[in-house]
Amino acid sequence: MKIGDVAKTTGCSIQTIRFYEKKGLLPELKRSSGNYRVYDKGTIEQLLFIKQCRSLDMSITEVKTLMDSRSKPDQSCSNINTLIAKHLSDVIIRIEELNALKSSLENMASKCDQDKTIRDCGILNYLHT
Amino acid sequence: MKIGDVAKTTGCSIQTIRFYEKKGLLPELKRSSGNYRVYDKGTIEQLLFIKQCRSLDMSITEVKTLMDSRSKPDQSCSNINTLIAKHLSDVIIRIEELNALKSSLENMASKCDQDKTIRDCGILNYLHT
DNA sequence: ATAAAGTCTATACTTGGTATAGAGTCAACG
DNA sequence: CGTTGACTCTATACCAAGTATAGACTTTAT
Numbered sequence: 001m002k003i004g005d006v007a008k009t010t011g012c013s014i015q016t017i018r019f020y021e022k023k024g025l026l027p028e029l030k031r032s033s034g035n036y037r038v039y040d041k042g043t044i045e046q047l048l049f050i051k052q053c054r055s056l057d058m059s060i061t062e063v064k065t066l067m068d069s070r071s072k073p074d075q076s077c078s079n080i081n082t083l084i085a086k087h088l089s090d091v092i093i094r095i096e097e098l099n100a101l102k103s104s105l106e107n108m109a110s111k112c113d114q115d116k117t118i119r120d121c122g123i124l125n126y127l128h129t
Numbered sequence: 130m131k132i133g134d135v136a137k138t139t140g141c142s143i144q145t146i147r148f149y150e151k152k153g154l155l156p157e158l159k160r161s162s163g164n165y166r167v168y169d170k171g172t173i174e175q176l177l178f179i180k181q182c183r184s185l186d187m188s189i190t191e192v193k194t195l196m197d198s199r200s201k202p203d204q205s206c207s208n209i210n211t212l213i214a215k216h217l218s219d220v221i222i223r224i225e226e227l228n229a230l231k232s233s234l235e236n237m238a239s240k241c242d243q244d245k246t247i248r249d250c251g252i253l254n255y256l257h258t
Numbered sequence: 259a260t261a262a263a264g265t266c267t268a269t270a271c272t273t274g275g276t277a278t279a280g281a282g283t284c285a286a287c288g
Numbered sequence: 289c290g291t292t293g294a295c296t297c298t299a300t301a302c303c304a305a306g307t308a309t310a311g312a313c314t315t316t317a318t
């Protein structure tokens with residue numbers, strides 16, 4: 001399989017696949033005689049794994065940690081549980097931040113719901129304070 | 130006032146102040162004979178304005194739009210109201226995304242609350258699917 | 259006079275990709 | 289056999305919003 005096929009199958013762009021390779025997420029791949037990347041089923045599986053992790057907003061470093069763990073099946077998985085728990089807690093914190101932000105913005109928006117001049121704009125005056 | 134004083138007064142770092150200047154958020158500043166940036170009260174006010182906008186997660190482009198508007202006091206402020214409404218709606222969308230993410234992560238975390246081997250880790254098996 | 263603190267510019271780095279340029283490769287068609 | 293078109297290659301630059309240097313210059317204090 002060449003990179004274009006892999007891109008179509010996985011939904012990752014060609015550049016993204018090369019990017020993941022450079023970041024060390026796609027190990028030990030082969031090249032054809034014409035220096036083309038050659039992929040097998042395993043790589044597609046790996047890319048889908050990465051894609052799923054990314055859709056959960058994990059960083060590349062986190063994904064790399066998970067992938068490295070996968071190659072050590074006899075070790076304890078406690079570090080994985082910890083990683084997910086930490087990630088979840090980060091998400092919860094971010095939600096709280098954004099909810100506070102939302103309240104501020106709603107409050108500010110309410111200062112100027114009509115069409116006034118810039119001089120009399122409740123929003124700008126609020127921000128200026 | 131020199132940049133170090135401004136940094137202390139506003140809580141922006143020296144590099145950030147220079148960065149904002151390069152981005153066009155701090156117009157027309159003077160230089161001393163030794164080529165040092167010279168600031169007045171107005172600049173500090175402007176920096177605090179920027180800081181408040183940034184604390185509301187507005188982009189630099191958005192802040193620039195607001196600052197440009199401030200120099201046209203007789204125009205309508207409808208574009209400002211629109212900008213804030215759009216920003217608020219972006220925040221709300223992001224909160225919804227993160228709440229969905231949170232559910233997924235909680236679900237995934239529940240697949241493996243004990244300490245198992247990597248091979249048997251409910252989280253990794255979930256992700257692998 | 260000299261040392262320390264402050265400032266200057268320019269550049270590189272971060273994250274997670276995206277978007278080129280210019281060169282090389284491969285398959286099909288006439 | 290040549291050539292066109294589709295594909296791939298590497299290398300580089302770009303985005304946001306700063307942060308962090310290096311090396312040179314200025315000012316302040318002793």
